[in-house]
Structures are given as C-alpha cells and as structure tokens.
Amino acid sequence: MFSGIVEECAQVTKIVKEQENMHFTLKCSFVNELKIDQSVAHNGVCLTVVNIENGEYTVTAMKETLMRSNLGKLKVGDLVNVERSMLMNGRLDGHIVQGHVDQTATCIEKTDAQGSTYFKFKYAFDSEMAKKGYMTVDKGSVTVNGVSLTVCNPTKDEFQVAIIPYTLENTNFKNIEVGTMVNIEFDIIGKYICRLEELKSQA
Numbered sequence: 307m308f309s310g311i312v313e314e315c316a317q318v319t320k321i322v323k324e325q326e327n328m329h330f331t332l333k334c335s336f337v338n339e340l341k342i343d344q345s346v347a348h349n350g351v352c353l354t355v356v357n358i359e360n361g362e363y364t365v366t367a368m369k370e371t372l373m374r375s376n377l378g379k380l381k382v383g384d385l386v387n388v389e390r391s392m393l394m395n396g397r398l399d400g401h402i403v404q405g406h407v408d409q410t411a412t413c414i415e416k417t418d419a420q421g422s423t424y425f426k427f428k429y430a431f432d433s434e435m436a437k438k439g440y441m442t443v444d445k446g447s448v449t450v451n452g453v454s455l456t457v458c459n460p461t462k463d464e465f466q467v468a469i470i471p472y473t474l475e476n477t478n479f480k481n482i483e484v485g486t487m488v489n490i491e492f493d494i495i496g497k498y499i500c501r502l503e504e505l506k507s508q509a
C-alpha cells in the first residue's frame with residue numbers, strides 16, 4: 307500500500323529482458339535501506355526488490371505489468387518516481403494507492419498557470435469499466451506516475467491536474483511533455499462504491 311507521495315526519482319541504470327519479463331536496475335539515495343522482497347512503487351507500479359548490489363537495486367516486471375504501464379518504454383538514464391510502501395503509524399498525506407496501475411494516459415496539453423503547471427491527460431475510455439469505477443471525478447483523487455493528485459475538469463476520457471513547483475522539480479513530471487505516456491491508477495474507494503452498487507442492482 308502506498309500514499310502517492312513520491313520520495314524521489316530513481317535513475318534506470320540497466321535493463322535486461324528475460325523471456326516475457328524485464329529486469330530494471332536503478333539507483334537512488336535509499337538503496338542501502340532496502341531489503342530483498344520489499345515493495346517499491348515505480349511510476350505508480352508496485353514491484354518487488356529482487357537484488358541489491360553495488361549501491362543499486364533490481365526489480366522485475368512481468369508481461370501483464372508491461373502491457374498496462376509505461377515501464378516497457380523505459381530506457382537507461384530515465385528517471386522513475388519511487389515510493390516505498392506506506393507506514394501504517396503515520397499520517398496519510400496523499401490517498402490510498404495500491405500500486406496496481408489500471409492503464410496508461412497521454413499528455414495532450416501542458417499550460418503554465420503563473421507559478422504552477424496544468425497538465426491535461428487523455429485515456430482510453432471504456433463505458434463498462436467506467437461503471438466499475440475506472441473513471442475520474444471532479445476533485446477526486448487519481449495517481450499519475452505514482453503521484454497522488456486532485457482531478458480538475460474531468461470529461462469522459464480526459465482530466466486535468468495542477469502541479470506545484472516542488473512536485474514538478476522533485477518528480478519526473480519535469481520531463482512530461484505533450485505526447486508523453488503516463489501510468490494512471492483510479493481511486494480504489496470509487497471502485498468499491500461502484501462494485502457495491504453493481505451488486506445491489508443484481509440482488
């Protein structure tokens with residue numbers, strides 16, 4: 307479980323493809339604090355640490371993960387938003403994030419807001435999945451590349467988020483331009499509510 311509060315950007319140092327899996331080796335400031343089997347979110351995707359060596363750590367993504375996320379497009383040198391799993395004895399600064407990316411979205415607009423920056427994203431809309439909570443709502447929560455954000459001006463298949471200078475500087479939002487693909491995770495609470503309504507209608 308995560309909060310969507312990115313700790314820092316890790317840099318990809320090595321990528322190895324093994325059959326349908328991809329092994330990503332990265333470096334960041336807290337490598338020495340990691341343990342094998344620990345969960346770390348990478349651009350919002352929960353992955354397990356499988357190796358720690360020479361100040362770097364390795365995680366593995368399987369085919370399903372690569373299909374649903376932007377991890378398969380990573381290159382050596384790219385920056386990845388990382389967050390270790392949430393401690394249950396502190397404040398929840400973001401929102402409940404599972405680390406299970408639902409799909410990708412594409413940046414279609416980037417606008418200066420006199421200090422902050424607005425990003426607009428477009429995703430493939432599926433009406434049946436929307437009934438199950440796979441959608442955005444105004445002032446609701448959405449996770450973009452692992453960052454917990456508040457939705458602005460949602461439409462059927464688009465939404466906007468406002469990024470403050472600190473977030474822009476300390477996450478890979480600084481590298482997002484029009485055309486960039488990002489990972490999105492819709493709010494788990496909305497999914498549960500939609501599922502309960504679906505079950506009630508079937509009763």
